Amino acid sequence: MSIAGYTYGTPAVPRAQMTLEQLDTLKRTVLFTEEDAAWLRKSRDILAPQVEQILDVWYGFVGSNPHLLESFKSRKDGKPVAAYLEAVRKRFGQWILDTAAANYDQAWLDYQEEIGRRHHRTKKNQTDGVDAAEHIPFRYLIALVYPITYTLVPFLAKDGAPAEDVQKMHQAWLKSVLMQVILWSRPYVREGDY
Numbered sequence: 718m719s720i721a722g723y724t725y726g727t728p729a730v731p732r733a734q735m736t737l738e739q740l741d742t743l744k745r746t747v748l749f750t751e752e753d754a755a756w757l758r759k760s761r762d763i764l765a766p767q768v769e770q771i772l773d774v775w776y777g778f779v780g781s782n783p784h785l786l787e788s789f790k791s792r793k794d795g796k797p798v799a800a801y802l803e804a805v806r807k808r809f810g811q812w813i814l815d816t817a818a819a820n821y822d823q824a825w826l827d828y829q830e831e832i833g834r835r836h837h838r839t840k841k842n843q844t845d846g847v848d849a850a851e852h853i854p855f856r857y858l859i860a861l862v863y864p865i866t867y868t869l870v871p872f873l874a875k876d877g878a879p880a881e882d883v884q885k886m887h888q889a890w891l892k893s894v895l896m897q898v899i900l901w902s903r904p905y906v907r908e909g910d911y
């Protein structure tokens with residue numbers, strides 16, 4: 718199945734400025750280990766059948782916060798662009814699986830910087846050809862790390878995994894999403910300061 722605008726692993730994605738060696742030092746800085754990668758992969762089987770319900774929760778959160786929903790609103794009539802919300806939702810669902818796959822190779826790294834550009838005015842709206850808000854404020858990008866990972870807990874616990882394992886999967890998700898948002902931040906940071 719192909720997902721519109723999902724270009725992970727294709728030549729359409731430019732090479733990341735960050736190197737795999739620099740990614741390694743970032744991993745060390747957030748205390749992300751091979752053990753975390755294994756917990757993420759374990760979470761994949763638990764989360765895969767629940768992707769739609771997870772997206773319902775996350776979209777519910779965005780939809781009920783006008784300052785977040787703003788990013789999906791048309792610049793013409795101020796209404797949320799339904800086709801945009803729907804297209805992004807599909808890629809977001811795939812992102813859950815990709816995050817849980819914990820495959821930190823060059824293609825993954827390249828796509829992280831692409832996702833950053835898609836949140837920033839550099840490339841927002843282009844993938845879906847929409848005329849929505851031109852930019853997502855940096856502060857919300859960082860802030861969303863907490864609700865995105867905290868709301869996963871009941872889904873991680875759904876299969877009856879021991880509380881200790883749920884905690885380990887949650888911590889691995891928190892570190893991974895934090896790391897990704899750091900990678901996405903590049904276009905937001907002044908040249909030379911990243």
Ligand code: HEM
Nearest residue numbers: 785788805808809812832835841842844853857858861862
């Ligand atoms: C931890 C923080 C965040 C995560 C994990 C996240 C995740 C994602 C993912 C996976 C995509 C699709 C990437 C792709 O094209 O393959 C996306 C796109 C998008 N996100 Fe976020 N996001 C975050 C923060 C935010 C915030 C704070 C907003 C503002 C409401 C937002 C609004 C959007 C919009 C509008 C798009 C579509 C961008 C485009 O035009 O291509 N995101 N996000």
